[in-house]
Amino acid sequence: MIEKKSPSRIVFNIINYGLMAAFAVLCIAPLWHVAMASLSNPRMLVASSGLLWKPQGEITLKGYELVFRNGSLMGGYLNTLIYVAWHAVVGTLFTLIAGFLVSRKGFKLQLPLLLFIMFTMMFSGGLIPTYQVQRGLGLINNKWALMIPGLMNAFYITMIKAAFDQLSPSFEESAKLDGAGPVTILFKILTPLIKPSLAVVVMFSVIMQWNSWYPASIYLPMARKDWPLQLLMREILVQNNTAKIISGADAAAKADLTSNLVKYCVSIVGTLPILCAYPFAQKYFVKGVTLGGVKG
C-alpha cells in the first residue's frame, strides 16, 4: 500500500533529516579536522586556528612517515591487538560462563555469587591496595597484569545473565530430555540464542581494551615493550604539554613543530581500526542493547 505523505509529514521529515544531518556533521567535524591536520604542512598547521576543512599548505605524509618509522608504536599496535583479542575471546568466554551460572535458578550459590559480583561493581580497593595485590602475585612488569585482572566485568556478567533470563526454560528442558549436559546446553543450545548480547560484550571489551592505557602506565613501568598503543600515543600527545623544563634544550625540543603534526597522525592511526570495525558490529550492537526493552 502506498502511503500518501501529508504536508506535516514532509515538514517533519525535512526537520528530522536536517537535524540528524547537522548532528552527524557535528560528530564528524572534529575527526575531519584531525584528519586534515595530519596531512598539513607543520608550519602552516601551527599558524592555523579554528576548524580545518582542508589540509593547510602543501599536503604532506611526513607525520605518518615518522609515526610508522617509530618501532615502538608498531610494537604497541601488536600488543594492543593481543590484549584486545585476549579480552574479546577469553574474557567473553569467562563472562558467558559466569553469566550462565548466576542465571541458573536451581544453583544453590546463585544469590551469594550474584551479590559478590554486584559488590565488586560498587566497591573497589583503590589504586595502592590493587597495586599491592598485583605485586604480591608477581604481575608487576609482566604483561599478564593487563590480561588477568579485569578479564571479567561485573556489568557484562549481569548483561549476559539478563539475556539468559529472557530465554524460555523449555530450551533447556528439551535439551536435557535429549540427554544434553550443561556444557552442551550452554554452548550449543543457549549461546546461539543470545548472540546479540554476546556481540555487545565483545564490542564493549574491544573498545575498552583498545582505549586502555592507565593500567599499563601503573603496572608496566619497566616493560615498555609490552605497552599498548594508547599509552605510547598518550606519551606522544602529552610530550609537548609537559611544563617541566630543565634546560633550553628541553624547551626547544618541546617547541618542535613536527611533533605537533605527529600528534594528529598518531590520533588517526590509533582511531582508524576501531572506526573501520565498528560498522560491522553495529547491527548486533543495536539489537543487543535494546534486548530486554521489548517484551514478547
Next chain:
Amino acid sequence: MKKMFSLVLSLLLLLGIFPASAEDMPADDLSQHRSMTAFLQMDDYQFFGTKDESPVMRYLMDKFNFSIEFQQPPVGSETEGFNNMLGSGMYTDLMEITYSTQLPSVLYHDGVIIDLAPYLETYMPNYYAYLHDPQNINAYKAMYDSEGHCFTITTEARDDSPYLNWGGMVYRRDILETMTGGNVAFPSGNDEPMTVADWDYMLELMKAYLDATGMNDTAPLIIPYKGYFDTSELVSGFGCSGGWQIKDGKVSFGPTTPEFYNYLKKMNEWYTKGYIYQDFASRVNDLFYQPNMALTYSGAAGVFYGGYWQLADKMSMPEYGLMMDVRAVSAPVDTENGLETAFPALGILASSGVTSNTGAWCVSTSCSRENMIRFMTWADYLFSEDGAMMKTYGLTGDLAAADPLYQQLGLEKGTYWFDENGTFQKDMRTATNEIEPMGLAGARLPGLNIKKYSYAETEQSWLDADKIWCRYGDAGDYPVNAHGTAEEEARIADYYNTYTDYMNSEIVKFIMGTNELNEETYSAYVEQMNKFGIGEATQLKQEIYDRYMSY
C-alpha cells in the same frame, strides 16, 4: 697486672676499630658485576627506548661493569609514577627526582633516600672537588643543606662558561620598520624599546599594523593568562618581581608591593587601548614560552614570550610572503614613576640550568652498599673532563665505532671531534636544536655539562638576545636553591594554596577593568592577601633565606 690487662684490652679495641673503619669505605671492585635499577623520566628526543639503550649509558655499563634497568614512566605521568613507587614501597636503587613533589630533605626524613655526604670524598672525588671549589659556592649551597647533608648528585652542574638564557620577551621589529618606513624612533632615543614610553610607541604601531591586516584575531602584546609573568618579564620594569624577591637582604612578595600597582595600572591602560590580547585570561593551557602559537606563528602577534629558536627570521614563511624579524626585548623601565633601571629579577635564568638538588639523582634506602658505591664510581666519572665531555656531547669517533646506533646513524666520527686545528666540531644531523646532540649525549645523567664549546658555536642572534634578556641581572631573585625544612615548606605550600587563586583572579580583574583599580582597591587587595597569610609566608621565606646565606 690490672694495668697490663687494661692496656691489652685497649690495644685489642684499637685493632678492632681499624678493620671496621676500612670496611666502612671499601674500595669498589670493578671485576664484580653489579645490577641496579633506576627511576628516570623519559628523554624527549629519542633514538632509542629506555635509557639503557643510550650509547653513553651502554659505554658506561661496559666500562664500569654494571647493568641498569630503568623504570621510566610514560611522559606526562612522571609524578604519578614516582608517587606510586613511593606509595608501594618498591623503590628503585637510584632515583632521578625531577618529578618528586617532595624535597630531598623530606625524602630523607621519610626514609626513602640516604645522605651521600659521608661518601662523597671517598667515592666521588671529582664531584666533591667541584662542590668544594670556592668558585662554585652556589652549587655547594644547592647540594648541601645547612646541616651538612648532601642527598643528591646533580645533573645540571656546569663549567664556568656563560649560561645563556633560552627565552624571554621578543618583538617583531619588521612591523615597526614597515610602519615607520625604516625610521623607528623610540622616545628614549635608543635603538630598541627600553622604557615604558618606548613600549607605548611600539605597541601603538603594532596595533595599527595588525588592525590594517584585517586578520580576525590579533595581539599586539600577549601576556600569560594570570596577567603577569612568574619569571618577572615585564613586571621587573616596574620595580618588582613576579614572585619572591630580595631587596637589601629583605624578602618580599612582588605582586603585593607598591611597584606592582604601577604595573597593573599600565597593563590596564594597555588592555583598554587594545594593546593586550583581549582574550588572554582564557589561555590557561598555553605554556608561558609558547603563548597562542596560532597567533605568533601566523604573524598576528607583535610582542610575546619567545625562545632562541624563534629569533631573527626563523619564523618567516617566504613562500607565503610572511617575513618576520624577531628580536629580544628587555622589560620596559617605568621612568614615568622615577625608575632608572629595572628590578634585577630573571626567573628563567634563576631556575633553569642552575645546579639544583631537585634535578638530580639520589640513592634509595633499598640500594645495597655495593650498588651505591658502583653508582658513585660511574657517576663521578661524568664529573671528570672526559666523562663530562661525553655527558654533554656524546661519544667520540673511537668509541662510536663500537656503538651500533652510532653506526646506524652514520656517525663514524662520533657526535663531536677536534679537527686538525684543534677546533671543536660536531655533527648536528641528529640534534633537535643546534647546540647539543641531546638524545645521543648523556642527557639526564648526573655529571658536569661542558658548555664552553656550545657557547662558542652559538648563533649571534642568541648571544645578542641573551645580553638583552639578562640586561638587569638576577640579583633580586629569591635563590632557587634556598629550601626550608619539611615543616616550613609545608606551611608555605599551605599559604600558597590559600592566596594563589584569589591573587590571580584579582590581578586579571584589575587588568581587564572588571574591578576598578585605584590605590584604595589595591590596598584592599593587599590587605586581603595579608589575611590569606602572605605575611607569614614572607617571614618563613626570610628565615630560610637568612639561613641559606649564612653558610
